[in-house]
Amino acid sequence: MRFYTCREAHEPKPFRVAVIGAGPAGLSAAGYLACRGYEVHVYDKMPEGGGMVAFAIPEARIPIRAVRDGVRALERLGVRFHFRTKVVYDSPREFGDEWAEHFVSLEKLLSEFDALLIATGAWRPRxxxxxxxxxxxxxxxxxxxxxxxxxxxxxxxxxxxxxxxxxxxxxxxxxxxxxxxxxxxxxxxxxxxxxxxxxxxxxxxxxxxxxxxxxxxxxxxxxxxxxxxxxxxxxxxxxxxxxxxxxxxxxxxxxxxxxxxxxxxxAIGQLPTSPIKEIVCASERVLEEAGIFFAGDVITPRNIGTAMREGRAAAERIEEWLLRKAPRRVFPVAMTGRLIAGVLSGKC
CATH class of the missing domain: 3.50.50.60 (FAD/NAD(P)-binding domain)
Known part of the structure; x- marks a missing residue:
């Protein structure tokens, strides 16, 4: 599977982006941003990348080697992966957590990166x-x-x-x-x-x-x-x-x-799983104003192709936001925390 389209990365840009979730949406976003010259770090609780494609879709339909080839290509492009690492905010325990060996807070990533993409999928069965x-x-x-x-x-x-x-x-x-x-x-x-x-x-x-x-x-x-x-x-x-x-x-x-x-x-569906337990306004732009973006099944279940397209579209929005707003740093971490609290309480 190929998660990017460029032949080589652009000149490095002075922004860092964290992608939470190494499924199709997250990997496609990481590929686009890496191509554009951004420093990209991908966090995932599983032992390797691919999300549901790697760990739930039958091998007869999508062989694991195809996913692994795509992840290795991203690594060669400069994407940095942090596997067996779960990002937490108010996350409940969920499917696949037994693979996590390290835990990092959402607040820590907010303080270290210029933008975040949450693409953690739907790992909770209905x-x-x-x-x-x-x-x-x-x-x-x-x-x-x-x-x-x-x-x-x-x-x-x-x-x-x-x-x-x-x-x-x-x-x-x-x-x-x-x-x-x-x-x-x-x-x-x-x-x-x-x-x-x-x-x-x-x-x-x-x-x-x-x-x-x-x-x-x-x-x-x-x-x-x-x-x-x-x-x-x-x-x-x-x-x-x-x-x-x-x-x-x-x-x-x-x-x-x-x-x-x-x-x-x-087989009656799955529920989104996010570091933020309740995403009341995931379809709104309130968190995007704070540099927090969403893509893929974490909003609502998608098929693989749609998730990949959404990942790229989210990456394009992230780039536009970085170039337009991030240099002004109009939303410091404390403000971002208050925005998240507003989402959780349904006030947005």
């Missing part, structure tokens, strides 16, 4: 809120895909990965993540895979990929939403309610049916 979700054999898609990918690239033992050989895997959801779960389930030997979606196939933006899976034997059930996970000591099935679309919204009907299941994976 929880399925139905009875029985805590039963053994029920997984959120992010945790499962992350574990599988980490095993495939050598960070985890395969003993940590569920044995799906000969089992019936039920996947709840119909996005690209659900497709990835179905792909990995088949590679791990699941005998039967059923995907269930609360809307129709035509409503799924991954419908082309799902049609391929259907042609290869995956069962797809439309207009169905889970209401209960069944089982005693482990998952044994899922009770679904049939749905219908009324005025564009999903409405649950009284009609019910049950699918037997040996394993259930719900």
């Amino acid at each position: 929880k399925l809120k139905v009875p029985g979700v805590e039963l053994p054999g029920v997984y959120d898609a992010l945790s499962l895909l992350h574990g599988i990918k980490m095993a495939r690239i050598g960070y985890y033992s395969w003993e940590r990965i569920p044995d799906l050989k000969g089992e019936h895997l039920v996947v709840i959801g119909a996005g690209y993540t659900a497709v990835d779960v179905a792909m990995e389930g088949r590679l791990l030997g699941a005998e039967k895979i059923t995907m269930a979606y609360r809307r129709s196939l035509e409503h799924s933006y991954a419908r082309a990929e799902i049609r391929k899976l259907i042609a290869e034997g995956v069962e797809f059930i439309e207009h169905a939403t889970p209401v209960r996970i069944l089982g005693e000591e482990k998952v044994e099935g899922v009770e679904f309610a049939k749905t219908k679309i009324v005025g564009g919204s999903v409405v649950t009907t009284d009609e019910r049916f049950v699918l037997d299941a040996d394993a259930v994976v719900y």
